[in-house]
Amino acid sequence: MLSIREDVPILCSGNGESVIRVNGNSASHEMDRLKLINEIKEQRDVIRKLQDITPPNIEILKKEMDKLKELKSKLCRTSAPVDDLDNEQVKLTLKTPKGTRDYGPEPMVLRKNVLEQITSIFKRHGAQTIDTPVFELREVLNGKYGEDSKLIYDLADQGGELLSLRYDLTVPFARYLAMNKISNIKRYQVAKVYRRDNPVMSKGRYREFYQCDFDIAGKYDPMIPEAECVRVVSEILTSLPMGDYVIKLNHRSLLDGLFESCGVPAKQFRTICSSVDKLDKWEWQDVRYEMTQEKGLSEDIADKIGVYVQQHGHKDLVEKFMQDDLLKVSKPAMEGLAAIKLLLSYCDIYELTDRVIFDLSLARGLDYYTGIIYEAVLTGDRRKGESVGSVAGGGRYDNLVGMFDPRQRNVPCVGISIGVERIFSLIESKLAAEKTKLRTTEVQVYVASAQKDLLEERMRLCSYLWKNGINAEHSYKKNPKLLGQLQYCEDNGIPWVAIVGESEIAKNIVRLREVSTRKEEEVDRNRLCEVLKEKIQSTTSILQS
């Protein structure tokens, strides 16, 4: 780098002549520089678009990356450090970390509403909640996530324990069960998890995001907890304004039995599982390519698998597979099919028949699943032909707790996780399209003054309202104008204003104004709280109906 930059003419020289020369050059130099910066930005866009394509074409991507590098080094040669590129737009510190965002008051209202809705359904099913730290000992997370482990955020080694941010809520939950020797619990947890992914933020995918988990731990009879998990997902998705959805079902043993019967080497089960799981986004040809060219599976094995994993259906498909020559001889496959059959019959009782699909392409990326696996996808709200993707997923993981127990005692578990960020993002754009404005405070009455020098009077009135549990505020200015105070109430949707002035004080009353109708009435100061509480109650019930 340095050797390149030494060729560059010195821009800031002490003597007059060279300054003039520099200034002379500077205009065209600046033009070149801006042109280059623009080219770099465009090239970055090209690469970003290429990265969005699944599966990415590595060769083309590499070629475009080389082009970007070349442009950058050209920019270096024009003497401007590459860092300047970002300074062109905004000071570096003024952003949130990559893949994260702030939530302002309006998105927070929406988020709170959605999370409360989900939580109320978890509670409807009798779940209790726990909380675990945002980071875990690194060894707790090691070896639990398969190919995704590279996405874990590590904390810097500042002396002491090696820590990582949680990647999901399931592994910490299993650690909690083992550590506290708990063998039975139905728990929910709503908390943020962290993944160093390269997500498309416009689709509601982030590096920091909420998960809403519901899990049933304990040794119980087959498929009864599994059925309740499906029911919980269904109640949640039905209760939110998201359009239609289906819940896909499959079983890890069926996949393992299928792979075994097709001749996949045992040590490749998990990685072939990962490939199969991509069928919701990729064509079979691309999945087949990954299996055979990248993972070295023989072509005839891949083709055998392909026949099965492209099928989905209902009870009839389960029956058909139960008679299938290749699957019939596999014990794990037949166990998986029997489980799916039983689960589908329970789903009928729970009135979920139209919601569930048995889908052999569903595989789930994570290593720890051992039985039934689920995934819920939205079907009603496809845009530009592409699926919104999964909004919930989960499954049975019977061996995870044992990995933490000194004596390998297992606690069988099954659970689901709601991917709530995509739900926020869908409802957010829906509200934006409808131009719905959400109220972000809960102020019930604003205390305004009609003349100067009434700050203390306003403070006294607020003090009295607060003491009586009424949500109230007043201006932080000593002498605000009445019109400004009333405008503030209209802008912020505050329903009532209590106005005090010289004459009101003399009569020991306040003027109570309804903001929406601008109607005013005189209320005895000592009765203000009583009157307000009545009005607030009736206002609320009108808004709710």
Added chain:
Amino acid sequence: MLSIREDVPILCSGNGESVIRVNGNSASHEMDRLKLINEIKEQRDVIRKLQDITPPNIEILKKEMDKLKELKSKLCRTSAPVDDLDNEQVKLTLKTPKGTRDYGPEPMVLRKNVLEQITSIFKRHGAQTIDTPVFELREVLNGKYGEDSKLIYDLADQGGELLSLRYDLTVPFARYLAMNKISNIKRYQVAKVYRRDNPVMSKGRYREFYQCDFDIAGKYDPMIPEAECVRVVSEILTSLPMGDYVIKLNHRSLLDGLFESCGVPAKQFRTICSSVDKLDKWEWQDVRYEMTQEKGLSEDIADKIGVYVQQHGHKDLVEKFMQDDLLKVSKPAMEGLAAIKLLLSYCDIYELTDRVIFDLSLARGLDYYTGIIYEAVLTGDRRKGESVGSVAGGGRYDNLVGMFDPRQRNVPCVGISIGVERIFSLIESKLAAEKTKLRTTEVQVYVASAQKDLLEERMRLCSYLWKNGINAEHSYKKNPKLLGQLQYCEDNGIPWVAIVGESEIAKNIVRLREVSTRKEEEVDRNRLCEVLKEKIQSTTSILQS
């Protein structure tokens, strides 16, 4: 290390003779080892106790640390790796990171109640809420926390941006204001922050802990927002079962003016501030020692400061200082005193007279305060003579937002932060002492079966209850015993049981049993939801009264 361990006899040898010799040695060797391990544990306790003394005696501490090192290296020489020390007690993975804890269902119920109480008071004062990511660009946090910066958790450099976990909610809030060009907002935020401290966990101090912040940003008239912050703290502490408290007040300008008048060099203002702030835990002699011996302040300057910072009082003390010869000539000191005087008068109007104390020893550690500073301490619940310490703190920070704005535009801010972990911990031990058991689920009715083979009937009934928004559960066993099901309800405080059996099904009814009285009645199946909703309503109101 290796050279020491090479002296050690080989414990695991292939030939018989040496095994016998090893076994012969092994018993006494094991005894020595256990003795050493015990000594190390005791020595660790000694050091822990020494570290708890404030200010710590560094010399003694160093001597005891050396002793520990010596014991550890002795243990090495007995051939057991030091790591084994921890294995003696528990498998390494089975813990949460140092300074953190899990919250089980019971603590969660308490925590939720306390946080909702606090949030409802923030809303009573018209605040809206926001959320920011748990980590920030490292440069956002740099240079904001003075001597405490060493406690910031950094994320590992895994390529990309350099990140750190948030240390408080104030700096991210200021970054948010600058980034979104917001000049007016009253916001609250309830979220976790991270500090690599060595906290005493039994006192409710952790490395991961909740803060509940309330801040008023905007250019307003003096002391009006400050007074509301005091009022908010007071409403919160009054509403929680924590005993008496006081809210200490001081002003950074007064401290700066005092330091200047006493002759403290300007560049030492902040570090002398830090020393003064320790007066709530240390004796003046120890603070004086730190100022003069560790920070190099001359003794006569320290003594001059000492006269002032050991005083606290009310309006009369402000008046006295306003006439003080040393302070009278300092413009910042007089400005600070005038501000305190005005704030105290507003506190009178907000009915806080008995709650506030003007305390010149209050200094607050953080660099960013520029005006009034607060701290609330519990006074009613002292144990063993020591103060429970601060449960809330805050102040004015007018220059923080400007540090993030490209044009240094400032947004004046003032706020308070509730240290809610100590509050949890106090209420938790109070409940434990009273043996109060909190209910951790909200199940309203349990669906039980009186005979075998009624699983599907139970599922159908639950499905019907859930659809009607009733919190219900049933056993995940196919054929649970009736007694076990009823016992479960008693253990978990579930108020109602809906029992189905062959005869009930034939009559299209359920037997509805009240768990507390064991009274049963027959209810028409189609009317079950209706009947339950009535009963649940009356149950709730009885519990509340």
